Amino acid sequence: MSWMKLGLFGSIVFVLYFYQQIKMTLKGKGYDVDLVTGWISDYKKFKQLIDSEPDKKLKTQYQQIITGLHFALLGLVVIAGFLIFGQ
DSSP, X not given: OOHXXXXXXXXXXXXXXXXXXXXXXXXXXXXOOOSSSOHHHHHHHHHXXXXXXXXXXXXXXXXXXXXXXXHHHHHHHHHHHHHHXXX
16 A cells, blocks of 8 residues: 555545534534435534634634644545546
8 A cells, every 4th residue: 555545545534533523513512413414514504603602612623623624625635636647
């Protein structure tokens, strides 16, 4: 297994981890969450939750989750691009 494939695998793991964090947070706040489906709607609900959160500490934690998801998705796209177009 090459380093690029290992990086791709790691990016996938991080994306799934951050989505799991989003779903757990939404479930804890009383939102209706599906285990497998509704990723985009959960993302939108989470963004709304960040905007409506009055506690600064929680808001910062939620923003760290969403930023981590964005970086993991960026890494996934970049590494996949290298694997596809770099050959």
